Amino acid sequence: MSALTYLLPWEFSPALLLSVLITGGLYTRAIFLKTNKERTAKFYWQVLSFYLGLVAIYIVSHTYVDYLSQYMFWVHRFQHLVLHHLGPLLLVLGGVQWVQQGAPSWFSSWSKVPAFIRVPCELCYRFIQHPVVAPVVFVGLIYLWLIPEIHFAAMLSKKLYWIMNWSMLIDGFLFWWLVLGPEWQGEQKGFKTRLLMMVVVVVPQQLLGAYLTLSRNVLYDVYDVCGRAWPISPLSDQIYGGVITWIPASMMSVLGLVLVLRRRLNYLKRKENELS
Amino acid sequence: MSYPKIIFSTIFLFALSACSNDEPTRLTNIKGLIPDLAFELTDENNATVTEKNYLGYTTAVFFGFTSCPEVCPTTMHQWAATLKKLGDSATSVKVLFVSVDPERDSTDKLKQYTELFGPAFIGLRGEDAVIKDMTKRYRVTFGYGDKDTQGDYEVSHSSAVFVFDQYGKARLLATQSSAPDDLLHDLKNLLASSR
Numbered sequence: 364m365s366a367l368t369y370l371l372p373w374e375f376s377p378a379l380l381l382s383v384l385i386t387g388g389l390y391t392r393a394i395f396l397k398t399n400k401e402r403t404a405k406f407y408w409q410v411l412s413f414y415l416g417l418v419a420i421y422i423v424s425h426t427y428v429d430y431l432s433q434y435m436f437w438v439h440r441f442q443h444l445v446l447h448h449l450g451p452l453l454l455v456l457g458g459v460q461w462v463q464q465g466a467p468s469w470f471s472s473w474s475k476v477p478a479f480i481r482v483p484c485e486l487c488y489r490f491i492q493h494p495v496v497a498p499v500v501f502v503g504l505i506y507l508w509l510i511p512e513i514h515f516a517a518m519l520s521k522k523l524y525w526i527m528n529w530s531m532l533i534d535g536f537l538f539w540w541l542v543l544g545p546e547w548q549g550e551q552k553g554f555k556t557r558l559l560m561m562v563v564v565v566v567p568q569q570l571l572g573a574y575l576t577l578s579r580n581v582l583y584d585v586y587d588v589c590g591r592a593w594p595i596s597p598l599s600d601q602i603y604g605g606v607i608t609w610i611p612a613s614m615m616s617v618l619g620l621v622l623v624l625r626r627r628l629n630y631l632k633r634k635e636n637e638l639s
Numbered sequence: 640m641s642y643p644k645i646i647f648s649t650i651f652l653f654a655l656s657a658c659s660n661d662e663p664t665r666l667t668n669i670k671g672l673i674p675d676l677a678f679e680l681t682d683e684n685n686a687t688v689t690e691k692n693y694l695g696y697t698t699a700v701f702f703g704f705t706s707c708p709e710v711c712p713t714t715m716h717q718w719a720a721t722l723k724k725l726g727d728s729a730t731s732v733k734v735l736f737v738s739v740d741p742e743r744d745s746t747d748k749l750k751q752y753t754e755l756f757g758p759a760f761i762g763l764r765g766e767d768a769v770i771k772d773m774t775k776r777y778r779v780t781f782g783y784g785d786k787d788t789q790g791d792y793e794v795s796h797s798s799a800v801f802v803f804d805q806y807g808k809a810r811l812l813a814t815q816s817s818a819p820d821d822l823l824h825d826l827k828n829l830l831a832s833s834r
Contacts, residue, residue: 434780519778519812520672588814590702590774590797593782 373430374521378529383421386454386462387414393465413457420450424528433518434592436583437603444607446528447505447535448615455539456622492541494556501538502567504530505608509571511582518585543622554627561620565613572609576602664828665821667812669801676700676807678773680737683750683762690807696733697829699813700801702770702779704740705752705762706791710798711736714815718800719756721822728830729759731805737773738764739781739796777801802826805833 394410422428423445432442473481490496508517508527517523542557575582581597591600676690676698699718703711715736722729736753738744741764744752749762765773774780774797784793802811802825810829813822 430780433778434782515667516672519669521778523672584814584816588797588799588812589779590781591795592780594784594793594795 369427371427372425373427373433376425376525379421379424383417383425386459387417389462389465390417390459391465393461393463396464409456409458411457412453413459416450416453416457419445419453420532423450424532431592433524434586434590435595436586436600437607438592440604440607442528443505443508443531444612444615447501447531448612451532451535452539452543452615452619454536455543458545459540460545491537494541494553494560497538497541498560498563500534502564504534505568506571509575511584514583515585515588518589539619542619543626554623554630557623558620561616561623565616565620568616569609569613572605572607572612574605576605576609578605664811664825666802666817666825669809669812671809673778673801673809673812674776675809676803677776678737678763678765680763680765680769680773681746683746683753683764685746688763693733693735694807695805696731697805697826697833698803698807699732699734700737700777700803701734701799702737702739702774702777702781702797704738704794704796705744705748706740707794707796710796710815714798714800715756715760717815717819717822719760721819721826722757722759724823725826725830728827731830731833732759732826734760734800736760736762737770738762739770739774740783740794741765741767741770802829804829 390413394406397406423432423442428438428442431438433439491500508514508531517527542560578601579598581587581601583601584597586600587597676693679687679689682688701711701714703714705711715734718734722732722734725732734756736749738749744762744764746762746764749764753760753762764770770781779797779799781794781796784795786792798815800813801809802813804810811825813825
């Protein structure tokens with residue numbers, strides 16, 4: 364197999380390609396518009412984080428990794444780890460909000476959108492970003508797509524597979540945006556809530572991961588039905604997948620926790636300096 | 640805890656069940672989930688065949704290989720036994736055995752293999768790329784293990800049998816673990832509805 368086979372998309376997705384190109388393009392334009400004063404060491408770390416996140420999302424959904432994800436349970440778990448946890452977190456840490464600065468001015472005039480479109484959109488957004496709803500949806504989606512019957516249908520049907528991966532990516536982004544996005548300013552805007560949200564999402568993910576890893580039965584027969592990318596015992600496939608769901612996924616949530624704590628510390632320091 | 644989850648799953652399951660308005664099946668109903676039957680392959684008599692050759696028949700498509708030690712022979716025997724039980728109506732069923740190991744499975748070898756199971760069984764083969772495209776269409780795959788000293792190798796492949804109706808529409812999915820009674824029951828219903 365040539366190198367091209369590994370790099371070319373298994374199933375070409377114009378939606379994904381356009382999203383990555385537009386986001387990446389606008390961001391790149393925005394960082395060139397930054398003044399020298401704004402280019403601190405933190406800025407370069409953010410740029411690195413952003414591109415890493417974007418490239419990671421592209422690789423797991425638009426190369427040979429996507430093929431493997433359809434025919435190997437553990438690769439599928441890895442794909443979702445990137446789509447739902449790692450990728451969106453890196454984008455948010457990388458200052459994805461700068462995309463707006465790189466966009467043409469008509470792009471960012473949300474208030475000019477007719478009310479009948481804008482209001483329902485805003486209501487939906489407010490609902491899904493509610494501090495109680497967001498963690499439930501975050502964990503709920505992981506559970507939902509792993510219900511054996513639903514998982515079976517999602518792996519068998521191209522349409523459902525597409526919906527599954529997009530729902531993970533969008534939800535991951537919304538969640539990390541809520542927890543670590545730039546809108547977080549100051550104690551009163553919910554430092555404690557964010558901390559609590561991070562704690563709440565860790566435990567159910569660990570339970571699920573442990574269940575998958577320690578289960579003696581093969582829970583997802585769709586990989587036998589559809590065939591695996593290479594010969595491997597179904598139970599080892601499931602154990603690897605379980606471990607990925609168990610350890611790195613919950614570790615990412617702990618990392619989120621640490622990041623929220625660090626933000627609070629920086630905030631308190633800044634406030635102290637202002638006072639003295 | 641998971642109130643939106645319940646809503647989500649309800650909508651989801653409802654959407655899934657909306658695909659199957661007709662008689663409930665005991666095997667997995669794949670109506671609407673999998674594309675229609677379409678292929679161009681070489682059959683065991685070296686003739687080029689397409690899905691059109693089998694329109695009017697209820698077809699069962701299986702991706703296997705003749706040196707398969709377990710899954711393929713078990714599945715084929717199960718189908719042979721089921722067809723026997725179906726009696727006369729079995730004449731409108733064709734079982735298409737598509738080889739995922741074209742390197743080792745020549746047309747002669749396929750012919751010898753399918754003759755073991757009966758006249759309804761037809762071996763099909765094609766170039767590697769053609770088979771890859773066909774398996775991709777049905778969202779299944781296959782892969783090869785390393786060769787041993789005798790040049791033999793393991794093949795990972797789908798254990799599914801996709802059943803298409805006389806119009807080439809995907810209807811049922813049976814696996815090695817499907818109960819023979821369920822298979823017989825669903826096939827009878829499918830054949831009765833297509834008359």
